[in-house]
Amino acid sequence: MKAPALTAVESLTACLWETASLSPRAMGIVRDLASVHGTDRVVVDSCQRLEYYGIGPCRCDAPHRLHGLEALHHLAEVASGLHAAELGEDQVMGQVREGVSGADGDLRALAGLAVAAARAFRRAEEFDTDxxxxxxxxxxxxxxxxxxxxxxxxxxxxxxxxx
Structure with missing residues (x-):
């Protein structure tokens, strides 16, 4: 994995929607709003959240947005299971890895760092829940x-x- 450029870290943007209690219709609306992100992105889509990560600014209608290291830390936390309904739940790691699979270049490298950090954290904390x-x-x-x-x-x- 090629190390991402420092400017890539600084320009990382996360657009976040909490979807835990949305109806299927409302979830469709959120997905439509999120579709403006194009193809070079990391998408975390689970029963509790819809998150888009990309390099550069974003003008979508996400209710929450993170930038730079804060966005990278958040992705690592999500992959670790720290924001899951069951603390340490391992299914979310697979959802993050699936979302990373479509990314390229610096974005893929940044997401890879978050996943590696999440794995190390899960091992250290001995999370084994689902x-x-x-x-x-x-x-x-x-x-x-x-x-x-x-x-x-x-x-x-x-x-x-x-x-």
């Missing part, structure tokens, strides 16, 4: 004892974890 534990935590918080049957629809990794 979204499958959310149901257990919800039942515990509601003081409801697990009982009966639960139908889990979904064939993906998260569906298997919840089951």
């Amino acid at each position: 979204s499958g534990r959310l149901l257990d935590r919800a039942l515990q918080a509601a003081e409801v004892a697990p009982q009966g049957d639960l139908l889990v629809l979904g064939a993906g990794r998260l569906g298997r974890l919840v089951a």
